[in-house]
Amino acid sequence: MAAKSKYQWSRAIIIDSLSSSDKSVRQIAAEALGIVGNTETVEPLVKLLGDNDKVIRQTALDSLEKLGKPAVPQLIKALDDEKLRKYVARALGEIGDKQAIVPLSKIIEEEWDTQGVVSGALKKLGHKTNKNKNVYSFCSIWST
Secondary structure: OOOOOHHHHHHHHHHHHOOOOOHHHHHHHHHHHHHHOOHHHHHHHHHHOOOOOHHHHHHHHHHHHHHOHHHHHHHHHHOOOOOOHHHHHHHHHHHOOHHHHHHHHHHOOOOHHHHHHHHHHHHHOOOOOOHHHHHHHHHHHHHO
16 A cells, blocks of 8 residues: 555545534634645535535635635536535636536526526626526516
């Protein structure tokens, strides 16, 4: 069995710390993964977006944004989780990888509470959303 580098061991310890009952430990661990993280640390950070604490969610989001393009495939998968969708959409917009345009476009009309965030992410990615279509959809719901 190959020996692990000190960074692999460090990341493993930090990932374990993400499940601490101590909010401060979770926050520091999430910040650290934004610095020393890699593709293996993306999934635990995405899971942390579901934390009950707003500061922890924001820290995880910031770290995912720092990881950049390696985080995009896992973030796109995380768009399926309605509880995480608005955080994930924001991160995808900040990262700026164009491969997020199609998945974001597919969900823009699914939920009213995430439309603004998804629209903002698409705008950052250079994609223009049809605002009139959204207004039309809203009006057609109320006219029936």
